[in-house]
Amino acid sequence: MRNVTVAHSPDADDIFMYYAIKFGWINLKDVNFENIALDIETLNQKALQNIYDITAISFGLYPKIRDEYALLRTAVSFGEGYGPKVVKQKGKKLKRNFKVALSGEHTTNALLFKIAYPDAKVVYKNFLEIEPAVISGEVDAGVLIHESILDFDENLEVERELWDIWRELCKDDLPLPLGGMGIRRSIPLNQAIEYEEVLTKAVKVAHTHQKPLSQMLLQRGLIRVDAPTLEKYLGLYANEKSITMNKEQYKAIDKLFELGYNHGYYDTKIEAEDFLIPKEYKDLRNS
DSSP states (O other), X not given: OEEEEEEEOSSHHHHHHHHHHHTTSSOOTTEEEXXXXXXXXXXXXXXXXXXXXXXXXXXXXXXXXTTTEEEOSSSOEEESSOOOEEEEETTOOOOTTOEEEESOTTSHHHHHHHHHOTTSEEEEOOHHHHHHHHHHTSSSEEEEOGGGGTSOOTTEXXXXXXXXXXXXXXXSSOOEEEEEEEEXXXXXXXXXXXXXXXXXXXXXXXXXXXXXXXXXXXXXXXXXXXXXXXXXXXXXXXXXXXXXXXXXXXXHHHHHHHXXXXXXXXXXXXXXXXXXXXXXXXXHHHO
């Protein structure tokens, strides 16, 4: 029995996309998938250390781990007209060098925010601590992610949508690439292909059977939100476009990498499709 670690964040979309495996709806003979749930920036840091076999990552991190991890085509989250939000106290006027709380140095939202606001004073916090920090006045603003974008304190208001920042920087009609999955390059290629196929099936089954799976997650207390919020959130970040990436999504990731490279965050410019698992190996091996 091979043990394969699969790390994901504890937010609703990641749990939803993984738990078809956890509940035994999808499996792979002689393989035990061990799930680990950690906040996204911790996962990014662990990926830099090459800790887990398969891991959720921010797309903004990927060029820095490209030598150790290949990109998976599945379990991806994109924003289309929505995404993280820059919030502040109602009526507060932000100075040019305002203090802002971000959810992690290597998150996609941090990359785009720092490009858009180069003079802001950035501090990093766990994503659950950002809203309280803005309410208390510890920081002038914060970028909310995950389920927080749907329901935040009435004393806060949106200063700017990250979607709008993305569109201004991107200058194209492309979805906002937020998070995906990486797999260790040290895993034998035939096994890596199998793991990607299993994860893809899990995401597809989860989407096809959204209602019963959501009920199971809610009944077991595995989700931080109520049923209506979960349904709305999954419609945003765990939908039919999460199953397998399409050409438009690859183009969006490439634009993100280009922006990061042009602003000095990456040492080279790469394209996403060059870093996928070569699925054709399976057909060649069996021919």
